[in-house]
Amino acid sequence: MEEAWYSIRMRAAEGGAHETGGRHISGAERLARREQLETYAAELIQRAFSHSRGESDFVNISIEKLPSSILKIPPLALSTESVQDEAEGREKAGQILKQIGVSDPAIGKGLALLQAAANYRGAILIHGETGERVDDRGIRGVRVSRMDWDHDSYSKWAEEHHHFCSSRIAEAIALASKVSHSPFTLAELCWSDDPDYITGYVASPQIGYKRITHLKKVGNSSGGRIFFVNKDIDLDSYIRYLELEPVWIGKK
Numbered sequence: 001m002e003e004a005w006y007s008i009r010m011r012a013a014e015g016g017a018h019e020t021g022g023r024h025i026s027g028a029e030r031l032a033r034r035e036q037l038e039t040y041a042a043e044l045i046q047r048a049f050s051h052s053r054g055e056s057d058f059v060n061i062s063i064e065k066l067p068s069s070i071l072k073i074p075p076l077a078l079s080t081e082s083v084q085d086e087a088e089g090r091e092k093a094g095q096i097l098k099q100i101g102v103s104d105p106a107i108g109k110g111l112a113l114l115q116a117a118a119n120y121r122g123a124i125l126i127h128g129e130t131g132e133r134v135d136d137r138g139i140r141g142v143r144v145s146r147m148d149w150d151h152d153s154y155s156k157w158a159e160e161h162h163h164f165c166s167s168r169i170a171e172a173i174a175l176a177s178k179v180s181h182s183p184f185t186l187a188e189l190c191w192s193d194d195p196d197y198i199t200g201y202v203a204s205p206q207i208g209y210k211r212i213t214h215l216k217k218v219g220n221s222s223g224g225r226i227f228f229v230n231k232d233i234d235l236d237s238y239i240r241y242l243e244l245e246p247v248w249i250g251k252k
């Protein structure tokens, strides 16, 4: 019998649980074999208590067994745009999004939402043409889940991209690759809500994972993810894919 895969997830908040108004501090996820679960749980607990956004007093770890067949998709190609400051970075992000086909009002809305966002656990979904928000998840947003790098593919990728080997970048590429794989995604815009981390990215199937070195100033806790969606979107199936479909990132 084939060995089972599990999804192990962590979310941490300060001031109580997220569902009772706690402030989101950290979240992460791995796909694991049964024998890896204890190790990953320990790593995730350590992450929950060592985030510069604050001191977690609520940590939830959940484990779920996954279906046996898991989709495998390639990682988006990585590139970096070096900019001098946040203003140039946001201008650049806008230009790239426009080139992908996101409208000016949608770009303006996306940038304004991320600038103001400090407590979203998941992504905000925006119509790439009208700029209207299309999900109804409020402050929770849509949390992309159940993706991880295939171990061998990551080792190979890491050899070729040794300047970019951090768990933050690996996780961001895994998430962006899963999001871009959906036919309903036009583009993603992201910068971290970690006040010490100012590099963000724009991602899409056409342009890959394009890092932009400054998208905010140090000390600023605003950030999160915007998914610009196309006009053909089937919202239920899109959210089901993002939240529930297990995906490996790596060479087929």
Ligand code: PML
Pocket (backbone or CB within 6 Å): 168, 169, 172, 190, 191, 192, 193, 194, 197, 199, 200, 201, 211
């Ligand atoms: C996050 O950590 O919340 C998002 C990370 C975004 C950019 C990672 C990178 O490519 O440097």
